Amino acid sequence: MKKIVTASGVTRAFGQVRAVDHVDLEIGAGAVLGLIGPNGAGKTTLLRTLLGLTDFDGKVDVMGSDPRTERASLMERVSFIADTAVLPRWMRVDQLIDYVSGTHPRFDRELAENFLRSTEVTPRRRIRQLSKGMMVQLHLALVMAIDARLLVLDEPTLGLDILFRKRFFEQLLNDYFDGERTIIISTHQVEEVQNILTEVMFMNHGQVVLHKSMSAIEQEFVELHAVGEAVARAESIPHVGKRTILGGKALIYEGIAAESLAPLGEIHTPSVSDLFVAKVGGETVHG
Amino acid sequence: MANQQSHQLHTLVQREVQEYRNSLVWTPLTIAATLAFVMLLSVLFANRISAMGDVIMRVIMEDHAVHEVNITINVDEEERSVQRSYRIEREEGLSDEREWDFSRGWTFKPDTGSTEVEVVAGSAGNEDEVAGSLNPLLNMVHNFMLMVLLLVSANYLLGCLFNDRRDRSILFWKSMPVSEWQEVACKFMVAMLVAPAIFIAASALAQVVSALLAMLLVWRMDKDPFELVLGHIQFGSLLFNQVTGWLLTALWLAPVYAWLLLASAVARRSPFMVAVAPVIGLFVLERLFLGTEYVGAAVASHLPHGNGGGSGVGFYMHGPDWASQDLAGLGLGLLFAAAALWVTVYLRRYRFEL
Numbered sequence: 001m002k003k004i005v006t007a008s009g010v011t012r013a014f015g016q017v018r019a020v021d022h023v024d025l026e027i028g029a030g031a032v033l034g035l036i037g038p039n040g041a042g043k044t045t046l047l048r049t050l051l052g053l054t055d056f057d058g059k060v061d062v063m064g065s066d067p068r069t070e071r072a073s074l075m076e077r078v079s080f081i082a083d084t085a086v087l088p089r090w091m092r093v094d095q096l097i098d099y100v101s102g103t104h105p106r107f108d109r110e111l112a113e114n115f116l117r118s119t120e121v122t123p124r125r126r127i128r129q130l131s132k133g134m135m136v137q138l139h140l141a142l143v144m145a146i147d148a149r150l151l152v153l154d155e156p157t158l159g160l161d162i163l164f165r166k167r168f169f170e171q172l173l174n175d176y177f178d179g180e181r182t183i184i185i186s187t188h189q190v191e192e193v194q195n196i197l198t199e200v201m202f203m204n205h206g207q208v209v210l211h212k213s214m215s216a217i218e219q220e221f222v223e224l225h226a227v228g229e230a231v232a233r234a235e236s237i238p239h240v241g242k243r244t245i246l247g248g249k250a251l252i253y254e255g256i257a258a259e260s261l262a263p264l265g266e267i268h269t270p271s272v273s274d275l276f277v278a279k280v281g282g283e284t285v286h287g
Numbered sequence: 288m289a290n291q292q293s294h295q296l297h298t299l300v301q302r303e304v305q306e307y308r309n310s311l312v313w314t315p316l317t318i319a320a321t322l323a324f325v326m327l328l329s330v331l332f333a334n335r336i337s338a339m340g341d342v343i344m345r346v347i348m349e350d351h352a353v354h355e356v357n358i359t360i361n362v363d364e365e366e367r368s369v370q371r372s373y374r375i376e377r378e379e380g381l382s383d384e385r386e387w388d389f390s391r392g393w394t395f396k397p398d399t400g401s402t403e404v405e406v407v408a409g410s411a412g413n414e415d416e417v418a419g420s421l422n423p424l425l426n427m428v429h430n431f432m433l434m435v436l437l438l439v440s441a442n443y444l445l446g447c448l449f450n451d452r453r454d455r456s457i458l459f460w461k462s463m464p465v466s467e468w469q470e471v472a473c474k475f476m477v478a479m480l481v482a483p484a485i486f487i488a489a490s491a492l493a494q495v496v497s498a499l500l501a502m503l504l505v506w507r508m509d510k511d512p513f514e515l516v517l518g519h520i521q522f523g524s525l526l527f528n529q530v531t532g533w534l535l536t537a538l539w540l541a542p543v544y545a546w547l548l549l550a551s552a553v554a555r556r557s558p559f560m561v562a563v564a565p566v567i568g569l570f571v572l573e574r575l576f577l578g579t580e581y582v583g584a585a586v587a588s589h590l591p592h593g594n595g596g597g598s599g600v601g602f603y604m605h606g607p608d609w610a611s612q613d614l615a616g617l618g619l620g621l622l623f624a625a626a627a628l629w630v631t632v633y634l635r636r637y638r639f640e641l
Contacts, residue, residue, distance in 0.1 A: 053461060055637045071636075072466035082458035088306075089454060095305055102298025103463045105291060139459075 002029040003061075004150055004182045005050060010058035012045050019045040020056065021206035027199070029149070030179050034193055035186040036276050037203035043186045046203065047154050050184075051080055063149060076106055079143045080152035084159055085135050089128035093121055093138060100142055112145035115175070133164040140168060144176045151176070153185045157192075165192055172196070190273040200272055204280050222258045223270035224251050230264045237261075241278020252278045299465065299473040300481055303447070310439045311482050315489035318435060322428060323496040330504045422525050425494040429529055432490040437591065439486075440478045444547035445558040447474045448635065457639050467635040471548065471628060478544050479537050487529060494525070535612075536591060542620040543589050545627035552634040588613070589620050 007025040011018060020042045027033055037043050048054040052067030052074060060067055065074045087096065093116075101109045121130060121138045130138065136156065143151065157165040173196050177183065187193055194200075200217065202209040212220070226234035227248030234251050235242065242251040248265070252275060258267045270278070304311055448471075451457040460470070498520055502512035550562035569582045 051461075053639075071461070072464050072469070075462060075464040080462050082462065083455065086455050086458040088451070088456040088459060090306055095302075099298055099302055100463065102301070103295050103465050105464070 003027070004029050004031075004063055005184075006059075006061045007050070008059050010046070010049055010056055010060060012042075012049060012054060012056040018206045020049065022058070023206075023208055025201075025208070025211070027182060027184065029182055031198050032177065032183045032196055033185070033199040033201060034190070034197040034272065035184060035201050035203065036188075036190055036272065037186075037209075038280065041203040042206040043203055044154055045206075047080075047152055047184065047186060051078065051152060053082075076104070077148055078150045078152065079146045079148040080154070081139050081143055081156045082154050084139075084156065085132055087127050087135055087139055089126070091127050092123070093125050093127065093130075094123035096127065096138070096142070097123070100146075104146060106147040107142075108145045108147065112141050115141035115144060115171075133160055136160060136164065136168060140171065144171070149181060151181060151183045153183065153187075155186055155188070157187065157189065165189060169193060169196060190276060191271065194272040197272070202276055202279055209279050210275075217272075217275065218269050220254055221270050221275060222253045222256060222261055223268040223274065224253065224261045224265050225249075225268065226251065226265040234261075234264045241274075243274070243277070250274070295465070295469070296473065299469065300477060303474060303477045304481070307443055307447075310442060311477075311485055314435060314439055315432060315486045318432060319489040319493035319496070322431075322493050323500070326497060326500045330500050330507070422521055425497060425520065425525060426529075428493050428497055429487075429490045432486050432493065433533075433591075436483060436486040440482055440544070441547060443482065444474070444478050444544055445551050445562060448548060448551035448631065449554050449558045452639055461639075467632045471552075471632050471635060475544065475548060475628065478548075479541065483533050483537065487533060490529070491526060538617060539589050539620065540591070541589075541624040542627065543586075545624035545631070549627045549631045549634075552631045585616075585619075588616050 003026055005025060005027040007023060010020055010023045010025070012020040023042075023046060025046075035043050035047070045054065049056045049058075049060055050062055050067060052069075052071030055068065062074060063077055067074055091099075097109060097112060100107050100112075116138065119134065119137050119141075121134050121141075127135065127138070140156070157168050160168070169192060172183070177196075185193055185197075194214075197214055199211070199213045201211040221240075224234055225245060225248065231249045234249065237251075237253065237256070239251045239253050242249050244250075252270045253261065261267060451460060498516060501516045505512040505515050547558075547562055551558045554561040566582070566586060570580075570586075573579055573582050
């Protein structure tokens with residue numbers, strides 16, 4: 001698979017604090033990577049190194065370009081939403097579309113206007129008059145109308161209600177993802193994105209805790225729901241994490257065949273959020 | 288490719304004008320319209336156009352006097368005296384027309400203490416000061432517009448790289464394929480050329496309206512407005528001098544504008560304080576420890592200053608006098624501007640959050 005992003009030894013320090021600490025990363029074309037970590041884990045800083053928005057030590061290659069020195073040209077092939085509500089509030093919607101149309105050679109104005117037609121975001125409205133949800137709709141419409149190879153979304157739905165969040169990811173999957181484009185999503189709402197992810201990466205304290213494809217996670221991790229006397233036996237087997245469930249415990253194992261655990265209880269594939277909690281050591285998943 | 292770049296540049300400039308529409312577009316138009324309206328009221332109800340009326344009256348009187356009176360100006364030669372007496376005498380016959388040929392050379396040498404002043408009417412490079420010309424009057428309108436332009440430009444430069452960091456919209460701008468160089472250069476160009484172009488256009492409009500109102504005033508006095516007003520305005524040289532005068536002013540202002548942009552890129556709270564405090568600090572430290580005033584002199588030379596042409600606010604109103612320029616100072620200023628812009632681009636690239 002063609003590599004879209006290759007990073008090695010990426011480090012970004014702010015004084016004594018290493019926001020990103022020697023991260024190695026490879027992302028292939030067509031991947032949908034979920035970047036998951038608690039607040040302050042270094043997700044945003046890592047994404048900014050990939051986008052050329054911050055200085056760093058180490059090497060980063062995004063589609064053959066160094067984002068530190070070639071950010072402007074890279075942005076012709078890379079789109080990103082850095083946060084909710086970062087659109088210029090003084091602008092009108094049509095002025096914003098004019099701007100993107102005038103500066104981005106891969107922007108399809110008609111497509112953006114089509115996306116917006118089904119929303120309440122009308123051309124003459126000022127962005128400051130839009131609700132937060134409508135701003136995200138507008139931003140997503142602009143981004144989806146850009147024929148980019150890599151889309152980076154950093155907490156794109158933070159602060160939105162569940163209906164907007166659901167619509168956002170549905171639209172992203174249905175109208176944008178074509179199996180060739182690469183998407184990196186950093187989010188706290190793990191459950192809402194896990195069904196669209198092909199890869200997942202956990203970060204904590206600036207370091208990568210886990211980076212695997214979803215299929216590898218299904219093969220390598222097993223969740224056992226043990227009740228009654230089976231709990232003690234299950235706990236005696238080395239596991240990466242556990243939590244209490246009704247009448248027993250749910251334990252997550254790494255590298256153990258599911259068949260060998262079957263006598264102790266029900267076997268499941270662990271959810272990404274449960275796996276995250278297990279791997280990051282019981283620290284809270286926010287959101 | 289070139290077409291795409293020019294389209295991109297147009298979009299970037301358009302964005303700046305849209306964001307600062309009030310100060311860059313509506314302010315000059317409103318001032319021009321207000322000036323015109325006030326002058327119109329003045330013409331209709333008071334038969335004068337404030338200060339303008341006095342100048343026009345002088346022109347009319349001078350024109351009138353050609354056929355009726357001789358004017359003798361007696362300057363009191365008494366030491367340090369500021370009192371001068373003027374006497375207008377009627378003569379029996381028509382005066383010699385050569386007496387009223389303003390294009391000929393004449394000298395005016397009052398006693399000014401130690402300084403001797405010599406004004407030569409009709410001398411090269413100072414055509415606006417031709418006696419009886421209405422150009423100085425129109426330059427007053429232009430002067431006022433330029434003063435407002437300076438304030439608006441300073442406000443624009445201090446805010447343009449700060450406001451989008453404050454409201455975080457910089458994260459959107461950076462998602463577009465526009466380099467920091469393009470961004471900074473565009474903002475600099477807007478302050479140096481685009482905003483002045485808009486203000487000069489509005490100023491020209493106000494000047495045309497002033498001239499038309501002057502014609503109305505003269506017509507109401509049963510005089511010939513074409514001869515008395517249009518005959519005393521040199522539109523070509525007026526516009527040429529105002530445009531080229533600004534270009535030279537802009538070259539001198541370049542380091543100041545670049546410094547304001549840098550302050551806008553550096554500031555975390557107040558770009559104005561970042562722009563002003565270091566300069567004052569340097570000035571004071573230099574005075575205290577070295578006893579010199581190089582910083583103050585350098586800054587002063589790059590602020591709008593007099594060119595000896597009688598301009599009230601010190602712009603190069605009467606066309607650039609290239610020969611008298613301190614080219615070393617100008618060059619050093621431009622070098623400083625380039626360095627300040629380079630640092631601004633660096634900050635914009637890597638240290639853009641408050």
